[in-house]
Ligand code: KG4
């Protein structure tokens with residue numbers, strides 16, 4: 169079954185052609201350079217660029233897969249959660265395609281699709297497993313009971329881990345989105361020189377990143393007052409301390425949940441799963457705990473449509489098919505199946 173998948177939930181316009189867990193093509197057009205000028209995603213600009221790019225992106229995905237429209241069996245699209253105007257571009261385009269092709273339309277939840285990126289890199293992975301999903305907008309510890317059956321065990325009570333990375337990076341003068349730049353800078357730093365807070369929250373597997381974000385802003389401000397502009401080594405040391413503390417919080421909650429629930433398989437997903445320290449440390453923790461550990465390929469950690477196509481395959485198997493009244497939603501719990 170060939171699926172044409174579309175993703176436009178934030179600042180990447182993406183389309184892919186997939187067949188079960190196999191990628192036949194995957195095209196991602198990023199708007200990052202344009203949003204970087206403003207230090208964050210400007211929703212109105214994102215919607216306009218999606219509308220401008222989507223025809224070419226879908227056409228390229230079909231061309232790269234050497235697939236004609238008549239070979240497409242279903243059309244899949246991210247319908248929630250995300251920026252509403254951005255989502256609507258993809259949803260309306262997919263609705264039009266499905267209607268014109270007379271093929272089923274499959275709505276896909278963004279976080280479910282991030283989790284599905286693991287099936288592409290590790291085709292042997294099957295539920296049940298636990299997944300840490302950390303991105304710019306979400307930080308969830310999810311039990312994946314089955315391909316379309318999810319239970320959130322823990323989540324951030326305030327900011328997402330990616331938001332904490334991005335704001336800390338901005339404070340250190342790094343370009344947007346700063347997570348990847350902070351990760352590189354941290355490699356040259358000593359994480360032990362700054363004692364950043366590790367907040368504890370009441371939910372056993374919940375996390376909190378906003379206090380850490382504020383502490384980094386205050387730390388940089390104070391260092392600048394004392395010493396003027398920060399030197400390269402001091403910036404690297406602060407970056408290393410931030411990276412270490414974000415990883416501490418993600419790993420502590422994840423491994424506590426894994427132990428309590430007797431988890432045998434653990435996966436990570438979302439943009440922050442590209443973080444080198446998180447990947448390294450979780451791998452080691454899982455080896456020590458006798459848990460099989462799964463990571464998506466770096467190219468699949470950020471937003472893309474291949475993961476949407478793969479999750480759509482399982483949504484379709486479970487009869488989650490939308491009508492032409494499909495709407496987009498800025499928020500939507502991962503547990504909730506699409507209801508027609
Ligand atoms: O999943 P994603 O592409 O978009 C959302 O759904 O939010 O995640 C983007 C987030 C950004 O906050 C970005 O800075 C972060 O993932 N990120 C990283 C790294 N690469 C991307 N954070 C830490 N280390 C990285 N290497």
Ligand code: ZN
Nearest residue numbers: 303439470471
């Ligand atoms: Zn995402």
